[in-house]
Amino acid sequence: MRVSGSWQRAARGAMLLGSDGALSPTIFAEMSALAVKTGAINLGQGFPDEDGPVEVLDAAKRAIDAGLNQYPPGIGMPVLREAIASHQARFYGLTPDPDTEVLVTVGATEALAATILALTDQGDEVVTFEPFYDSYAAMIALSGAEHRTVALRAPDFQPDLDELRRSVTDRTRLILINNPHNPTGTVLSRETLALIVELAHRHDAIIVSDEVYEHLTFGVSHTPIASLPGALDRTVTISSGGKTFNTTGWKIGWLTAPQQILQAILAVKQFLTFVGGAPFQPAIAAGLELPDSYFRGIALDLAHKRDVLSAGLRAAGFTVSEPRGSYFVVADAAALGFSDAAAFCRQLPDLAGVVAVPISAFVSDENKGEYASLVRFAFCKRVEVLERASAQLASL
């Protein structure tokens, strides 16, 4: 039928459907299903296995009881926009206007989608690092833009600055970065951030910075690229409450941007979801107002978890990266004799009762070879679970 043909064509053109028109399950869905089927410990998908702060959970319950259950304002509830602005001032000295420079979204995912759709035209280029968070490639494809990547290579996953210089051109519309970085755990150096700002100026590009792991860094503090000289007036900064408050299912995200850029993004966002998560908005506001000790505490707690799982992986024989942030550690299975991480991950539930995902899930087809033996493990789980996983992995 013509009608079904046309909508299938758009998704297939963006390679979201297979050539047979079927939705191909992502590797994350496949691995999570494998975890359920085999009872293996799921270190594949990045979600915490404990609830976040009771202040945040209680605030959501109170909001429902108080009747905050209808459509909130399109740009987000004032209480949350003010809390986001105060948070940017408290941690980074940034002062977005809560009425015109802060937009609440349905997770960082919607902020990314609306930003990419609003700011790119057919044929524009979007530069990202590679590996990249999987929704980036999908949204760039749906927008009709071209995706160019700059490699992050083991062991430290820092970009080659000459490769970065060569990749940004006058065709570049957006430089889309993720810092701290999923899946590699890299935190970009100030030198790299400064070069990105310089290139954005030289080629008149907009910087989009996904900072959902801003509070989850280990031994280094987070520097938002918007805080560098010359960056603010051309940067969209994206974050979310999911990773900071262990509320990944609530999908309360936000962005801060100069007013005119924000208006363009809002124009798209209003027709994606319009709004979302009314009672969760004041709850995330309460979270953003927690004392500094909360934010220090979650980073220290997660650093310990990173150390526990990294030691387990090393003892099992993997070569292990040293993440400076995020939920994830990258382990090279080549040292154990496995050159194909995707095949290895399919066997891992049987071999050790653990689920992980291959880094190739975050890499374009033409570059999969370079990352073939690398595996991503999530350490945002209870220590007891990470210790059990480590013991099981020791049998490899």
Ligand SMILES: *Cc1c(COP(=O)(O)O)cnc(C)c1O
């Ligand atoms: C989890 C994650 C997101 C999605 O955030 P939501 O708020 O759940 O939509 C975006 N970017 C990166 C890098 C992530 O890891």
